[in-house]
Amino acid sequence: MRFLFALPVFLLLTSCSSDNRTPLVVYSPHGKEMLTDAEQAFEAAYPDINMQWIDMGGQDAYDRIRTEKANPTASVWWGGDGPTFSRAAEEGLLATYTPSWANAIPAEGRGTGDTWMATFLTPEVLLFNSRTVPEAERPRDWDDLLKPEWKDRIIIRYPLASSTMRTIWGALIMRQTTVEEGYRWLARLDQNTKTYAADPTQLYLKVAREEGDVSLWNMPDTYIQADINGYPFGFSLPSSGTPVLHDGIAIVAGAPAPEAARMFYEFVTSDSALVDQATRYYRIPARTDLDPTSLPSWMLESEIQAMDVDWVRLAEEGPTWMQYWDENIKGRGESYLANNPGS
Numbered sequence: 370m371r372f373l374f375a376l377p378v379f380l381l382l383t384s385c386s387s388d389n390r391t392p393l394v395v396y397s398p399h400g401k402e403m404l405t406d407a408e409q410a411f412e413a414a415y416p417d418i419n420m421q422w423i424d425m426g427g428q429d430a431y432d433r434i435r436t437e438k439a440n441p442t443a444s445v446w447w448g449g450d451g452p453t454f455s456r457a458a459e460e461g462l463l464a465t466y467t468p469s470w471a472n473a474i475p476a477e478g479r480g481t482g483d484t485w486m487a488t489f490l491t492p493e494v495l496l497f498n499s500r501t502v503p504e505a506e507r508p509r510d511w512d513d514l515l516k517p518e519w520k521d522r523i524i525i526r527y528p529l530a531s532s533t534m535r536t537i538w539g540a541l542i543m544r545q546t547t548v549e550e551g552y553r554w555l556a557r558l559d560q561n562t563k564t565y566a567a568d569p570t571q572l573y574l575k576v577a578r579e580e581g582d583v584s585l586w587n588m589p590d591t592y593i594q595a596d597i598n599g600y601p602f603g604f605s606l607p608s609s610g611t612p613v614l615h616d617g618i619a620i621v622a623g624a625p626a627p628e629a630a631r632m633f634y635e636f637v638t639s640d641s642a643l644v645d646q647a648t649r650y651y652r653i654p655a656r657t658d659l660d661p662t663s664l665p666s667w668m669l670e671s672e673i674q675a676m677d678v679d680w681v682r683l684a685e686e687g688p689t690w691m692q693y694w695d696e697n698i699k700g701r702g703e704s705y706l707a708n709n710p711g712s
Contacts, residue, residue: 390419393629396430397422397447398532400569400590402597403650411636418629426568427453427532434462434621444624445633450532451478451487451615452539452684458484464620464627468635473658477680478615487615487655488638489589489646492606492673493537496584496591498576499603508583510608511541515554519561524581526572527565529695533587533614539683540612540676542690553711555694559702573600592651610676615655 397404404422411420425433427449434446434457446454446463457463463484471483478487495508508514514523528534542551563581566572569590575581577600588604595602618638620630636642638656644663646652653668661669698705 388419390417391626391629393418393420393445393626393633394443395420395422395445395447395633396425396433396443397445398425398427398430398569399448399650400424400593402593403646406649407637407642410642411633414636415629415632418626418632420633426530428535429530431457431462431532435460438462438622441621441623441625443621444626444630445618445620447488447618447637448616450536451480451485451617452680452687453532453535454485454617454619455480455684456688457619458482462622464622464624466620466631466634468638470638470656470658473656475657478655480617480619485617485619486638488618488643488652489616490613490653490655491533491616492588492613492653492675493533493540493611494586494588494591494604494606496576496586496602496604498579498582498601500601501579501582502603507603507605509605511544512609514561514583514585515557519583521561521563522582523558523562524572524575524584525562525565526569526584526586527567529691530568534585535687535691536612536614536678536683537585538694539687539690540678543679543682544676548686548690549709550711551690552694552698553706553709556698556702556705556709559698559700560706562702565699573598573602577601589651589653596651606671606673607676608674610674612678613673613675615680616652 401424404424408420408422412418430446430449431453434443458480465482465484467483468486471486474486497507526534528538538555541554542548545551545554566575572584573594576584591602591604594600618634620634624630640659643654643656643659647654647664647668
């Protein structure tokens with residue numbers, strides 16, 4: 370499987386072998402729309418650099434960078450949750466870099482030694498098909514998804530490859546009194562889940578085609594798919610609170626093009642870029658020094674109740690939780706509950 374995954378990267382790089390520009394490979398989950406715009410704008414500003422983006426989940430990016438540690442392909446990792454970036458930093462996968470705006474990021478939004486910085490604050494939401502789910506029936510909080518009426522109506526992005534879903538899963542486990550109770554909560558959700566989509570595109574299509582009605586996802590991408598692709602998507606911010614992850618950026622240790630990587634890092638996190646990303650792609654900037662009047666009005670008016678998440682614990686214990694869920698609960702919710710009834 371690793372060879373098959375590596376093939377598109379190989380073809381991408383070799384297809385540009387006659388290009389005399391400096392190649393800059395970026396791993397990112399930010400989607401083709403935002404990445405294409407970033408590529409065009411960056412190459413217009415720096416015509417001697419050939420930016421090549423690979424769209425993949427945040428967890429997939431981490432796995433890929435770890436596999437390539439001895440001979441990195443990517444120079445920049447743009448997008449993913451803070452705990453995953455922190456784990457990568459501890460493993461020596463990220464280079465130290467202090468951007469020009471570093472003082473505008475609080476301690477919880479940066480890695481030790483400035484190995485990564487938060488670019489966006491990303492709230493997680495309950496996504497639904499606004500065409501098939503009437504207003505009065507829309508889920509308002511996490512526990513609503515466990516009700517019998519959602520049986521076989523929930524589509525979920527396969528969590529292990531997604532930093533967004535790993536954050537949601539970890540937060541929902543810690544929301545319970547014990548990890549075991551968290552597992553039982555996820556098992557009850559599994560009972561109502563129709564299928565686990567392999568990637569975000571499949572998730573969007575399945576909900577849009579009414580193969581399922583509801584999902585758990587992030588707020589920016591829900592907005593984007595409704596706005597750009599016209600999908601009938603709406604969302605609810607969970608009333609009891611939602612994890613708001615620090616979406617990071619980092620330069621890969623041993624980056625093939627370190628100077629170009631620093632230029633790209635600064636370019637996509639500049640004041641103007643962040644305002645553009647907020648306006649066009651619904652990304653909430655993590656920086657605290659931007660002029661509030663330059664940001665969209667909805668961003669200033671949104672009432673997002675952030676869940677109290679122990680990010681350090683999530684980074685340390687999250688991988689174990691995810692492995693246990695994958696091996697014992699996914700697709701086995703009913704039998705898991707039968708064998709682990711709880712108190």
